[in-house]
Amino acid sequence: MTEMSPRVLSQKIRKLRVKSPITASYGRELIALGVWHDEGVWYTSQKEHWLGWLSEYDGPGAYDRKNWKGRSAEFTYNHIGCPPMLLWLAEAAGVSKTKLLAAKRSALSARRNRATHCAMIRRTIPWSAIEERLLGIDAN
Secondary structure, three states: OOOOOHHHHHHHHHOOOOOOHHHHHHHHHHHHHOOOOOOOOOOOOHHHHHHHHHHOOOOOHHHOOOOOOOOOHHHHHOOOOOHHHHHHHHHHHOOOHHHHHHHHHHHHOOOOOHHHHHHHHHHHOOHHHHHHHHOOOOOO
16 A cells, blocks of 8 residues: 555545534633634634645745655654644544544643644554545545
8 A cells, every 4th residue: 555645635635524523622622721722823624724734745834844745644644733633634534433532531631732632642543543534535
């Protein structure tokens, strides 16, 4: 099996729904805890956030990142620093509610920083679980 590229990931994300009740409740809890905020962000949904992130992936983009040309979608997933972004992708891709809630609980039990929350979500829902769901979505 060939590694999924960020470009193909973007095409698949375009097919996903925006609505994500588990991610929305998680976001509200993060705001209440002071771990994350959505004030002044340029996007209106985590789907739009993903698509914006991926649209400028081969250059520094709005995030002043290194040029990551040639990296895989797995690399991308493992380097996202926004916990709701990660949970949204899992939820929108169709990961089970049981897994989503376990990831949410695990992250909320962690220290109060975004990196730890991201790590806990990825520990519960690794890229392989996301990729498995996304492979069933036609990218065209």
